[in-house]
Amino acid sequence: MATRLISRVARLRGQRFTKISRRSLCSGKQGEGDVTSISLAEKLPGLPAAKYAQATSHSYDTHVTTLDNGLRIASENKFGQFCTVGVLLNSGSRYESAYPSGIIHFMEKLSFGSTPSWEDKDKILQALEKVGGICDCQGSRDTLVYAASARTNGLDVVMKILSDAMLRPTFPDDQMDDTRQAILFEIEAMHMDPNPEMLLMEMIHKAAYSNNSLGLPRICPEENVSVITRDHLYTYMREHHTPDNAVIAGVGIEHDKLVSLAQRYFIDDKRPVWLPEGEQWSAGAGPPKCTSQYTGGIVQVEKDLSNVSLGPTPMPELAHIVFGLESCSHKDPDFIAFCVLNMMLGGGGSFSAGGPGKGMYTRLYLNVLNRYVWIESATAYNHAYDDSGLFCIHASAHPSKIRQP
Amino acid sequence: MICTTHFSQHACKLLSCKLFAKSARLTCCVKHSTFETLLSEENKLRTQQLLKDPTLYKQVPLNSGRSYAAILVPLCTVKGEPSLLYTLRSTRLTKHKGQVSFPGGNVDEKDPDIVFTALRETQEELGIHPSRFEIWGRMRPLPTGSSHKIVEPVVARLTGGDLDVSKLRLSPDEVEEAFTVSLKHLCNSANIGATRFRSDTSKPYTTPVFLGAPHRIWGFTAIVTHILLTFLAPDLYKFKVVHKKAVHHRHRHQASRGKIENDS
Numbered sequence: 013m014a015t016r017l018i019s020r021v022a023r024l025r026g027q028r029f030t031k032i033s034r035r036s037l038c039s040g041k042q043g044e045g046d047v048t049s050i051s052l053a054e055k056l057p058g059l060p061a062a063k064y065a066q067a068t069s070h071s072y073d074t075h076v077t078t079l080d081n082g083l084r085i086a087s088e089n090k091f092g093q094f095c096t097v098g099v100l101l102n103s104g105s106r107y108e109s110a111y112p113s114g115i116i117h118f119m120e121k122l123s124f125g126s127t128p129s130w131e132d133k134d135k136i137l138q139a140l141e142k143v144g145g146i147c148d149c150q151g152s153r154d155t156l157v158y159a160a161s162a163r164t165n166g167l168d169v170v171m172k173i174l175s176d177a178m179l180r181p182t183f184p185d186d187q188m189d190d191t192r193q194a195i196l197f198e199i200e201a202m203h204m205d206p207n208p209e210m211l212l213m214e215m216i217h218k219a220a221y222s223n224n225s226l227g228l229p230r231i232c233p234e235e236n237v238s239v240i241t242r243d244h245l246y247t248y249m250r251e252h253h254t255p256d257n258a259v260i261a262g263v264g265i266e267h268d269k270l271v272s273l274a275q276r277y278f279i280d281d282k283r284p285v286w287l288p289e290g291e292q293w294s295a296g297a298g299p300p301k302c303t304s305q306y307t308g309g310i311v312q313v314e315k316d317l318s319n320v321s322l323g324p325t326p327m328p329e330l331a332h333i334v335f336g337l338e339s340c341s342h343k344d345p346d347f348i349a350f351c352v353l354n355m356m357l358g359g360g361g362s363f364s365a366g367g368p369g370k371g372m373y374t375r376l377y378l379n380v381l382n383r384y385v386w387i388e389s390a391t392a393y394n395h396a397y398d399d400s401g402l403f404c405i406h407a408s409a410h411p412s413k414i415r416q417p
Numbered sequence: 418m419i420c421t422t423h424f425s426q427h428a429c430k431l432l433s434c435k436l437f438a439k440s441a442r443l444t445c446c447v448k449h450s451t452f453e454t455l456l457s458e459e460n461k462l463r464t465q466q467l468l469k470d471p472t473l474y475k476q477v478p479l480n481s482g483r484s485y486a487a488i489l490v491p492l493c494t495v496k497g498e499p500s501l502l503y504t505l506r507s508t509r510l511t512k513h514k515g516q517v518s519f520p521g522g523n524v525d526e527k528d529p530d531i532v533f534t535a536l537r538e539t540q541e542e543l544g545i546h547p548s549r550f551e552i553w554g555r556m557r558p559l560p561t562g563s564s565h566k567i568v569e570p571v572v573a574r575l576t577g578g579d580l581d582v583s584k585l586r587l588s589p590d591e592v593e594e595a596f597t598v599s600l601k602h603l604c605n606s607a608n609i610g611a612t613r614f615r616s617d618t619s620k621p622y623t624t625p626v627f628l629g630a631p632h633r634i635w636g637f638t639a640i641v642t643h644i645l646l647t648f649l650a651p652d653l654y655k656f657k658v659v660h661k662k663a664v665h666h667r668h669r670h671q672a673s674r675g676k677i678e679n680d681s
Contacts, residue, residue, distance in 0.1 A: 109613040109614075109615050109621065109661070110613065110615075110621070110661040110662065110663050110664050111663070111664050112664075222614075222616075223614045223615055223616040224612050224613060224614045224615070225612065225613075228615070241666050241667075243666035244664065244666050247664055247666070248664075301610065301611070302610075302611065302612055302613050303610030303611065303612050303626050303628070304612070305612040305614075305626060305635055
């Protein structure tokens with residue numbers, strides 16, 4: 013078949029290909045020209061010269077501008093009709109030490125809600141739909157991201173929406189109540205979930221960084237749902253949503269256009285909603301910097317999950333253990349080494365080896381899961397933050413097997 | 418040897434309390450000093466005044482059930498630079514294994530006083546004879562939360578020229594490593610951070626942390642280091658531990674539409 017294909021291609025290109033017979037490329041044929049004896053590093057004899065696609069000479073650089081008040085704007089242009097812009101803030105559950113934990117969770121749920129320019133989330137989504145766009149907000153332990161993606165000609169709307177979402181949310185009471193309900197449901201679902209990964213990650217962080225920064229809960233604790241009010245959110249935003257804490261990043265747009273729109277919507281046009289009249293949005297004293305402290309420790313919870321299966325087949329009753337050690341921050345020179353270690357340990361569930369390329373030759377599969385059948389899953393994780401990191405291995409097995417060496 | 422990392426509100430209130438304002442007044446008449454003069458006779462006498470001042474000395478009431486311990490805060494010279502000597506606790510110990518600490522230990526019944534305990538423990542752990550130390554004074558006893566121990570730091574200067582850490586005879590059961598950190602490094606604000614702790618069982622507090630040394634200095638050891646530096650080098654050590662109070666807002670049931678009321 014290969015020979016037929018090559019002959020056809022040669023004929024299409026107008027070349028005559030008489031010298032190669034049908035069988036010359038078959039591995040079964042004896043004699044000189046046996047195709048399997050030719051090194052893969054060399055071209056096959058007699059084939060037409062290949063024409064390679066050229067890399068475009070146009071390369072896109074990353075541009076960074078810092079405005080007077082400390083706001084940084086970065087962009088990289090790319091070919092295409094769509095652009096993505098996001099505002100990233102140094103804000104997250106690790107900064108909530110002086111606040112009731114859970115503010116980031118609230119802000120994530122309330123994101124892109126009512127602002128002075130748009131009545132509610134539906135209006136924002138409709139405005140974005142007109143330019144083929146979507147928006148999302150993600151909060152984590154140390155970053156908060158407001159992002160939107162739309163057609164390039166809709167950049168104006170995107171910037172207006174982002175600036176409103178970050179600086180001018182109004183948090184009306186009905187939305188606050190809806191958010192409280194949603195968070196309570198999420199907490200309940202997390203506890204009922206037979207896959208306890210989210211819960212375990214909370215626990216390992218709490219054990220590793222006891223009572224400080226990174227160990228603070230990322231999911232709003234149940235007792236705080238009714239405690240957090242709009243005032244908490246504004247006080248937090250006043251402290252953390254400052255220009256020196258934020259970066260506006262965009263892909264697929266011209267840098268100058270992004271800078272001028274940022275200047276217009278984030279600084280010139282309107283103030284953040286928590287600033288009184290006459291004040292400028294500027295870098296304040298900022299929140300006191302809090303170095304995360306790895307303390308080590310253990311957190312354990314006993315739970316009866318025997319009734320969570322939805323169908324007639326019972327779910328395997330599993331005990332989960334997460335074992336972790338301090339790794340390094342992503343700024344550290346050793347960070348790459350930890351990433352490589354993570355890849356090499358790999359792992360996953362014992363029923364989903366996946367196949368080649370999905371990690372079935374990683375150490376945790378070869379040395380742990382394949383040898384000890386009673387282990388249901390073993391996975392390695394590497395969390396890297398600004399000033400510290402956590403490398404952990406999560407394993408699960410039937411509770412009776414936990415004591416086995 | 419003691420190093421504790423959990424604190425009651427006591428120890429951490431000490432860092433930000435008004436007693437320090439008083440010490441600041443006492444030290445404001447000091448001449449501008451440099452790192453070379455920190456261990457000079459003049460600075461030693463001035464520091465000793467602070468260490469002895471009874472008003473700065475909050476007496477912790479003796480309670481039954483509390484045990485006592487002493488640590489030695491050893492000032493030394495390494496390659497001509499004034500430094501502090503720290504130890505890394507061995508992982509063979511049961512408590513606080515692998516953590517950074519000053520040499521020290523529990524008070525034995527036979528010990529005549531706290532200073533004797535500190536020197537005895539230092540000799541056991543680091544092999545330095547007590548006669549090599551010139552005692553400057555004692556810092557106020559500090560309670561430590563979880564174990565209800567009262568720890569009293571004793572400030573001393575190691576005499577006899579430069580210290581070579583590699584020549585110390587360490588006790589392998591108690592000490593993994595001994596290292597020094599220059600006072601210049603500790604006073605550099607780029608190396609100092611602060612961590613705010615918040616727990617369900619005690620009031621929140623903030624402690625300093627010193628980075629960039631062979632090992633991270635945090636917890637109780639960092640607090641003692643911080644207090645010593647404020648006494649010893651008030652015009653060179655400028656770091657202030659800022660504790661952010663918890664933010665409280667009452668839950669308002671009346672909706673205030675669009676209006677924002679800030680209580681700061």
